[in-house]
Amino acid sequence: xxxxxxxxxxxxxxxxxxxxxxxxxxxxxxxxxxxxxxxxxxxxxxxxxxxxxxxxxxxxxxxxxxxxxxxxxxxxxxxxxxxxxxxxxxxxxxxxxxxxxxxxxxxxxxxxxxxxxxxxxxxxxxxxxxxxxxxxxxxxxxxxxxxxxxxxxxxxxxxxxxxxxxxxxxxxxxxxxxxxxxxxxxxxxxxxxxxxxxxxxxxxxxxxxxxxxxxxxxxxxxxxxxxxxxxxxxxxxxxxxxxxxx
Numbered sequence: 001x002x003x004x005x006x007x008x009x010x011x012x013x014x015x016x017x018x019x020x021x022x023x024x025x026x027x028x029x030x031x032x033x034x035x036x037x038x039x040x041x042x043x044x045x046x047x048x049x050x051x052x053x054x055x056x057x058x059x060x061x062x063x064x065x066x067x068x069x070x071x072x073x074x075x076x077x078x079x080x081x082x083x084x085x086x087x088x089x090x091x092x093x094x095x096x097x098x099x100x101x102x103x104x105x106x107x108x109x110x111x112x113x114x115x116x117x118x119x120x121x122x123x124x125x126x127x128x129x130x131x132x133x134x135x136x137x138x139x140x141x142x143x144x145x146x147x148x149x150x151x152x153x154x155x156x157x158x159x160x161x162x163x164x165x166x167x168x169x170x171x172x173x174x175x176x177x178x179x180x181x182x183x184x185x186x187x188x189x190x191x192x193x194x195x196x197x198x199x200x201x202x203x204x205x206x207x208x209x210x211x212x213x214x215x216x217x218x219x220x221x222x223x224x225x226x227x228x229x230x231x232x233x234x235x236x237x238x239x240x241x242x243x244x245x246x
Contacts, residue, residue, distance in 0.1 A: 001026045001153055001186040002047065006056035009042050009210075016042045017053070018210045024186050026152070029179045031197030031218070032190040034207035035235050040190045041081070043207070044157050047188075048078045060153055074103060077151040081158040083142025087131030091122055091141055094130060095148050102149035116144040120174060136167030143174060154178065157190045168196075176200050194227050206234045 002024040009017040017039045024030050034040045045051035047058050049065045049072060058065045061075035086094055095113045104112045117123050120140045125133060130141060139159065146154060159175060160168045176199065179187040189201060197204060197218070204221055206214035213234045214221070221230050 003059040007046055007053045008055040010054045016210055020212050026184050026186055029187045029201045030203045031201035032188050032205050038207040039210040040207055044155055044190050048155055049073055075151055075153050077146035077154040079142050079146045079156045079159055085130050089130055090127050092126040095144055098145045099148045104149050112148050116148040120144040136163055139171055154187045172199050198227055208235045
């Protein structure tokens with residue numbers, strides 16, 4: 001469903017990403033971890049077509065992100081760290097606008113908007129102006145715009161950053177329901193919050209200094225210590241192998 005092969009990104013002498021490869025299968029929920037500057041956001045931007053790699057290729061749902069960008073982007077629901085919201089629009093009007101941009105057929109657009117509103121718990125604020133919503137509700141609108149076209153792939157970059165504990169719990173529960181048991185949706189959750197990964201994900205990829213240093217099921221990693229201990233070893237270069245498990 002997601003395929004990254006040999007991704008590298010250089011800015012002059014600075015290597016932001018070095019030869020990163022991984023694949024994510026349908027129905028997998030993967031936590032993408034790393035300290036600040038590890039290359040997480042660079043990887044997300046490449047996968048979503050916002051940033052070209054210096055080397056390597058990426059494909060979403062079988063579509064190369066750069067040779068077939070429209071088809072690849074239709075398959076993605078993307079929530080960046082700062083959601084692309086228009087504060088002067090109503091929640092319902094904004095989601096209808098996004099559905100149109102995402103090529104949801106006119107005949108199915110109203111149903112798609114209603115479904116996104118319902119799944120993200122926005123029914124009571126559907127006619128409210130986005131700029132008047134709390135940050136937690138704005139984050140819900142960001143998730144709704146990511147799923148309004150019912151994509152098979154979701155890429156979420158720091159979805160709970162800046163939220164209070166109650167809002168964090170609500171957003172985690174919402175993400176868990178979108179990628180729950182029986183769902184065929186593929187999810188990459190980029191974050192530096194370890195409890196978020198433990199609550200939602202089944203597999204972990206850890207980045208450090210632009211390289212992939214860990215790629216293993218969460219249950220397998222827990223056999224070697226807590227996720228916090230694994231993360232600390234990986235990001236202080238005590239783990240030198242590219243993969244803990246294949």
